[in-house]
Amino acid sequence: MKLEHIGIAVKDIEQSKKIFDALFGRQSYKTEEVASEHVSTVFYQTGQSKVELLQSQSAESAIAKYIDKKGEGIHHLAFEVDDIYAEIERMKREGFEMVNQQPKHGADNKLIAFLHPKSTNGVLIELCQEIK
Numbered sequence: 001m002k003l004e005h006i007g008i009a010v011k012d013i014e015q016s017k018k019i020f021d022a023l024f025g026r027q028s029y030k031t032e033e034v035a036s037e038h039v040s041t042v043f044y045q046t047g048q049s050k051v052e053l054l055q056s057q058s059a060e061s062a063i064a065k066y067i068d069k070k071g072e073g074i075h076h077l078a079f080e081v082d083d084i085y086a087e088i089e090r091m092k093r094e095g096f097e098m099v100n101q102q103p104k105h106g107a108d109n110k111l112i113a114f115l116h117p118k119s120t121n122g123v124l125i126e127l128c129q130e131i132k
């Protein structure tokens, strides 16, 4: 599995863009609203992997709840897989708890599914597969 991206929960994505533009010395390559997740996202390419900034668009979103509980910071690690359906089944066989039993459409043209952090040492892990 390749580390596809690291998701960072932020309160104000416009402010955070300035910080990360300065950090990386260049601008993000994509901004996308993900209506189903009630989030805005911004992506940076960082070598083989990406950084995804996530800002909540609604108090109901997972990002809003995360920031309420833990504040801004690293929210999830996303690993790229070739066959997300097969990987979900494999994870279940290995005893991991899936948040999503079926993949759903995520940002950046991906099918995604999350593993519950209580089965992965407190780290929220996303499986993702590019939609071709």
Ligand code: ZN
Pocket (backbone or CB within 6 Å): 005, 006, 007, 052, 076, 078, 126
């Ligand atoms: Zn992600």
